[in-house]
Amino acid sequence: MVSDLPAVTPDYFQILVVRELRKVGFDVGQARVHRRSELPEPERGFVLELQIPLSRPGGGSTWRAVAVCRHQSGSVGRDVVESVRDRLPGIPADVALVFATADFTADAVTAAQEAGIALLRLVDGRSAFDMSGWSTPGHYPAWLPAYLSQLIDRDIAGQPRARLLEAGRADMILDRLAPPLRR
Template identity: 55%
Template sequence: MLELPKLTPEHFEILVVRELRKVGLLVSELRVHRRATLPEPERGYLLELKGTVSRGPWHRRVLIACRRQDAAVGRAEIESLRDRFGEADVEAGILFATAKFDRDALAAAKDACMALLRVTDGRTAFDTSGWGTPGHYPAWLPAYCAQTIARDLLGEPRYQLLESGQADAIVNQLRTETVDPGEAPRA
């Protein structure tokens, strides 16, 4: 079995842009906002990117957090990112993480105008996606893929591979209660 390439901060940034563009979002004005090494038990790093995501007339200034870590992402990580929105002068956040998200993280993200995406290896994503026979991988399969996260009927996290044309899976989580740019007021 081939070993996965190391997910460096630079590769993580490329992955984020690729996955957002794949679903139909334009990513612009992207720059590094912050880098940090995570202490135990997370064992990894945090890369924050500041930029704009848009689709048609809709756009949002966002802080994109890239967390490579082993420990599950919880409420504290969501709230920490949300607390930096003002400092970064952004309206919303997108959190990509290599770890699973716990139930509290999903609840906190819903209240924080934040989209959550899990980064998983391409083979695991393929095996669980129903695209083809598990264990038989096409040449085009990327080393890493992103999955959207939603709650199932019991409130537990449910992961689904992010596919082309699924911008709404992210956009709907980044909408605010006020009228979004390019939208008619909601009744």
């Protein structure tokens, strides 16, 4: 049940972000808190910005990433994505990922695509498992995490879509990032 889910605190969110980035195949350096603040009403949540060195397994370039983690009740809009884009040089970061517990507006998805920013939504693991068709709904394996991340982007027809991050598929995120950091 949804009520059985652990509370998403800033520390818990940081653990989830690092876990998801490692799952897809990034070598993840030491995450450092860049900014942490409470969101004003009506959002009733928080924003946590993490500076994280990322690289592909086996060496190569290391990128300075900022993971913006938003725990809020309302949808994440275009203004959030544009603010992250505008602040990248001052953080400093080469690339941005926005993780959120709420939905992203269609305008936010468009802005992220234009800016080369990856959008990821934190979702209830059991709900995602039920919708996946992997098993009978209501029966969950012991290994299923409480939360999973969905990459939010557009399909070939331009429609918004959500895809669960897959193990070893860093390309899912890399394909969304600004051109200098793509494979």
